[in-house]
Amino acid sequence: MGCGITRRDFLNGAALTLGAAVVPSSLFLACEHPTAPEQSSGYYPPRLTGLRGSHPGSFETAHSLRDGTFWQHAGTPADTGETYDLVIVGAGISGLSAAHFYRSFAGPQARVLILENHDDFGGHAKRNEFPAGGRTLLGFGGTYSIESPAPYSAVAKGLIEELGIDVASYPQYVSKDLYFSLGLTPKIFFDQETFGTDKLVVDPTSLGGAETGDRASQSPERWQQFLAEAPLPAAAKRTYYRLYHDNKDYLPGLSSEEKKARLARISYAKFLISLVGVHQEVVKVLQAGPHPLFGVGIDAVSAQDAWGLGFPGFGGMHLDPAPGKGMNRDAIPNKEAESYFFHFPDGNATIARLLVRKLIREAIPGDSPADLVTARANYAKLDDDRSPVRIRLNSTVVEVKHDGDPSAAKQVDISYARFGKTYRIRATHCILACWHVVIPYLCQELPGKQKQALYSAAKVPLLYTNVAIRNWEAFEKLGVSSIYAPGCYHTEATLDVPVSIGRYQCSRQPDEPMVVHMMKSPCKPGLPARDQHRAGRIELFSTSFETIERSIRDQLARMLGPGGFDPSRDITGITVNRWPHGYTYEYNSLFDDFWLEGGETPCEIARQPFGRIAIANADAGAYAYTDGAIDQAWRAVGEITNRLASSQAL
Ligand SMILES: Cc1cc2nc3c(=O)[nH]c(=O)nc-3n(C[C@H](O)[C@H](O)[C@H](O)COP(=O)(O)OP(=O)(O)OC[C@H]3O[C@@H](n4cnc5c(N)ncnc54)[C@H](O)[C@@H]3O)c2cc1C
Numbered sequence: 001m002g003c004g005i006t007r008r009d010f011l012n013g014a015a016l017t018l019g020a021a022v023v024p025s026s027l028f029l030a031c032e033h034p035t036a037p038e039q040s041s042g043y044y045p046p047r048l049t050g051l052r053g054s055h056p057g058s059f060e061t062a063h064s065l066r067d068g069t070f071w072q073h074a075g076t077p078a079d080t081g082e083t084y085d086l087v088i089v090g091a092g093i094s095g096l097s098a099a100h101f102y103r104s105f106a107g108p109q110a111r112v113l114i115l116e117n118h119d120d121f122g123g124h125a126k127r128n129e130f131p132a133g134g135r136t137l138l139g140f141g142g143t144y145s146i147e148s149p150a151p152y153s154a155v156a157k158g159l160i161e162e163l164g165i166d167v168a169s170y171p172q173y174v175s176k177d178l179y180f181s182l183g184l185t186p187k188i189f190f191d192q193e194t195f196g197t198d199k200l201v202v203d204p205t206s207l208g209g210a211e212t213g214d215r216a217s218q219s220p221e222r223w224q225q226f227l228a229e230a231p232l233p234a235a236a237k238r239t240y241y242r243l244y245h246d247n248k249d250y251l252p253g254l255s256s257e258e259k260k261a262r263l264a265r266i267s268y269a270k271f272l273i274s275l276v277g278v279h280q281e282v283v284k285v286l287q288a289g290p291h292p293l294f295g296v297g298i299d300a301v302s303a304q305d306a307w308g309l310g311f312p313g314f315g316g317m318h319l320d321p322a323p324g325k326g327m328n329r330d331a332i333p334n335k336e337a338e339s340y341f342f343h344f345p346d347g348n349a350t351i352a353r354l355l356v357r358k359l360i361r362e363a364i365p366g367d368s369p370a371d372l373v374t375a376r377a378n379y380a381k382l383d384d385d386r387s388p389v390r391i392r393l394n395s396t397v398v399e400v401k402h403d404g405d406p407s408a409a410k411q412v413d414i415s416y417a418r419f420g421k422t423y424r425i426r427a428t429h430c431i432l433a434c435w436h437v438v439i440p441y442l443c444q445e446l447p448g449k450q451k452q453a454l455y456s457a458a459k460v461p462l463l464y465t466n467v468a469i470r471n472w473e474a475f476e477k478l479g480v481s482s483i484y485a486p487g488c489y490h491t492e493a494t495l496d497v498p499v500s501i502g503r504y505q506c507s508r509q510p511d512e513p514m515v516v517h518m519m520k521s522p523c524k525p526g527l528p529a530r531d532q533h534r535a536g537r538i539e540l541f542s543t544s545f546e547t548i549e550r551s552i553r554d555q556l557a558r559m560l561g562p563g564g565f566d567p568s569r570d571i572t573g574i575t576v577n578r579w580p581h582g583y584t585y586e587y588n589s590l591f592d593d594f595w596l597e598g599g600e601t602p603c604e605i606a607r608q609p610f611g612r613i614a615i616a617n618a619d620a621g622a623y624a625y626t627d628g629a630i631d632q633a634w635r636a637v638g639e640i641t642n643r644l645a646s647s648q649a650l
Pocket of ligand 1: 062090091093094116117118122123125141142143144145148395397438462464579583584616617623624625626627
């Protein structure tokens, strides 16, 4: 275990962390172009391992702006003399879509610049690559798939189609029976610190394989095995079983509407303890269940949302299936939405890359989503003065202000910091497609109420870790395809989705290399959701790659060791995609009265256009999905183009 950190891991991970405060990681790649490392042939962020996501070098400027120290050290911005029709802040899916929509209106010659503080484009939709023998393994560093709890809007669907993605064709690329056909199923890892002993046990509640179509809660064998093996006290096992099998009404005498109103105001943990009467150990098992969706545990998710998400305990409650007041949109089942799903090997980084290809053809060769999967982006072409659209990476916007009175100004001045220098450019319009919490620091001239609403959109922190391994024989030996580990640092560890597309072939045999995807939601159970997210964000920013790496190696050794897994031998690469500003915050009936009682939501106040500035990003819809980011880009572009159209009509 202890000797497992290779020199390469150290260079890519720990060493970068040490150098973080002073030099962005991309410079390590490209010393021959100290002021424009993107121009170097070696500049290729998807291949970087170690601490990625909000990587060292990407956030320090924004934090010094927040702390009020940035302008103490920055000189007067150098005027580059550049002017654009539109400057977009943020090269996530919202910013890239905004550029695309704007060009559809203004024509292909419209001059657009996108400024992005990270060393790669895509925002949360990030691509990870791992060399593995003669092939490259892909992983998703953030946005996992085309999916949304509500159906995609006509606009978002239209864009997906325009990019050439045929969502309905997904079944032809995924080998959905692969793991099940090898006898692998989901399991739960009980860890010693939380449950007294390390033990990997069959998960009796997950489907035995998507293709069985047969709910495992009805599979007596799996339940028998679980009850025999789980390291839980007998009383806990009894209440665990009852929770899934007793169809009891825990709020007798109330109408469905009254029950939902009660469930919207209590956490699922409280429902389980006070109404169902489960053993405390059962709460520990279920605690991290909602992490992948909400970034908090069952202490901060309403019982009504838990019902909508299919958590157990509601079978005898006779709740009307119509959504209750104050439900989170994630918790409202929708058949049409469920059938609209596509996972590319690098997740929705494919959407970001398709958008970049549309905006700057020379940057990524090819002409279909299938060939794009293995295409290498040429970063040197992103910011080329011959191209009407340019993407400038490693550039943190620090000020956006109208040149004069916002109601009459003819242009917007935008300042950004890049490798220790500050620059100023001008644009006829500006779209802020960046995180809403950042906007009040950039755009001082916004009204106070709007700034307050923007501040309130602090995001949900997450870790999406990809671990490249030599082979997945240990998974095969243990008969496991994914692990839920409620007491561990990473609460999920899953074999990659077996998708082959274009020239990309997924790993099909256990002796082939594989990417294991691990997930963590840093949070502080017991606090209100926003406070949990704040605590988690601080935790992520203050934990070194070395510490995270050790916990990964330790956890994988403990979970998979009985199957022969040896981290020092079997791990070939680790990329920790750190997202302290991860999912958009979605409203929660436990903590946001307006969401339960109605009234204007903060995101509606936050996204108001201001003079020549419009505001996009998924935050503008308080909806943590790709379609939300696209829809908000469309609205923001519409605000600008309507303004343009009406001024031309005068
Ligand atoms: C880990 C994770 C997994 C997800 N999985 C899914 C999924 O499976 N399906 C799905 O539909 N959605 C998913 N989402 C949500 C989805 O990724 C987002 O809703 C969407 O990608 C957001 O796009 P965006 O452009 O609005 O924001 P972002 O992707 O955050 O892009 C905004 C960009 O602005 C940049 N920026 C911020 N401040 C500045 C500044 N001052 N100067 C310059 N640039 C700045 C940021 O660094 C960022 O790159 C996931 C999100 C996360 C975090």
